[in-house]
Amino acid sequence: MNRFASLIFNEIIKDCRLTISYWMETLLSLGFFTVMYLGLFYGAKSFVPNSQDESFHGLFFGFVLWTFSSQLLVVASQAVSDSTEKGYIEQLYLCSEGMTQIVFASIISGILQSTAIMVVVANLAMLVTGNWVDLNFSTLIPLTLFAGVSLVGLGLAIGGIALLIKRIGTLLMIAQGALIALVSITALPFNGFSYLPFAPGVTLGRMVILENQPIDQASFLIVLLNSVAYFTIGYVIYKFCERTARKKSLIGRY
Numbered sequence: 001m002n003r004f005a006s007l008i009f010n011e012i013i014k015d016c017r018l019t020i021s022y023w024m025e026t027l028l029s030l031g032f033f034t035v036m037y038l039g040l041f042y043g044a045k046s047f048v049p050n051s052q053d054e055s056f057h058g059l060f061f062g063f064v065l066w067t068f069s070s071q072l073l074v075v076a077s078q079a080v081s082d083s084t085e086k087g088y089i090e091q092l093y094l095c096s097e098g099m100t101q102i103v104f105a106s107i108i109s110g111i112l113q114s115t116a117i118m119v120v121v122a123n124l125a126m127l128v129t130g131n132w133v134d135l136n137f138s139t140l141i142p143l144t145l146f147a148g149v150s151l152v153g154l155g156l157a158i159g160g161i162a163l164l165i166k167r168i169g170t171l172l173m174i175a176q177g178a179l180i181a182l183v184s185i186t187a188l189p190f191n192g193f194s195y196l197p198f199a200p201g202v203t204l205g206r207m208v209i210l211e212n213q214p215i216d217q218a219s220f221l222i223v224l225l226n227s228v229a230y231f232t233i234g235y236v237i238y239k240f241c242e243r244t245a246r247k248k249s250l251i252g253r254y
Contacts, residue, residue, distance in 0.1 A: 011109035037121075037129075058210065061205075062184055069148065069151055072111060073179065074110075075155070076156060084166060139208060140209055147227060149231050152234070157234040160241030163250060185203075188203040204223055
């Protein structure tokens with residue numbers, strides 16, 4: 001096992017142990033997302049009392065994708081910000097593997113965790129409401145992971161900003177709120193919304209999962225370019241913030 005693979009393995013083990021150790025926090029998080037969907041579902045039914053459950057499939061799909069995207073954004077940004085706020089970031093910079101490899105190992109572990117949360121919350125919400133949707137996770141998960149690369153880029157940018165301003169809680173809340181719009185809009189076929197992060201991937205997923213349409217090459221290419229562009233921009237911002245923090249001796253300040 002090479003050193004980067006070992007880093008990923010250790011991050012996964014660490015996250016699993018934290019999930020088990022803080023089991024109450026884990027259950028509360030799952031409960032929070034489930035109750036949030038129940039509020040949306042029954043609130044919408046109260047406005048349209050005679051509608052069939054099938055009409056709420058789009059609402060459910062958007063909620064599932066929001067759950068995944070919000071968790072992914074947090075884990076990508078916290079790969080940097082956690083060590084900054086807790087005061088051990090200097091030790092990470094002294095590691096032989098380098099800070100960048102540590103950050104990406106943490107992000108990969110976080111992606112697996114976000115995917116697991118998405119699957120669990122989706123099934124809990126369907127079980128409680130009785131509104132069953134064939135999400136076809138074998139297609140949905142690869143597609144959302146592929147589109148989620150754009151959110152990793154945004155998370156890296158926010159993590160880089162954390163090196164400069166240290167606390168990013170409010171910024172993350174604003175970003176998570178903006179994700180509600182991103183999972184609701186239609187970004188395909190190509191239009192102005194296609195330039196927004198993650199939005200083309202959500203639209204393509206909706207077309208494939210809910211409307212049973214095939215994945216066409218043009219739409220897939222738009223999602224690919226969107227993910228690559230935002231990941232590249234986010235990584236450049238992160239490295240710029242890192243260099244700035246080093247020049248101004250901000251790495252070790254809290």
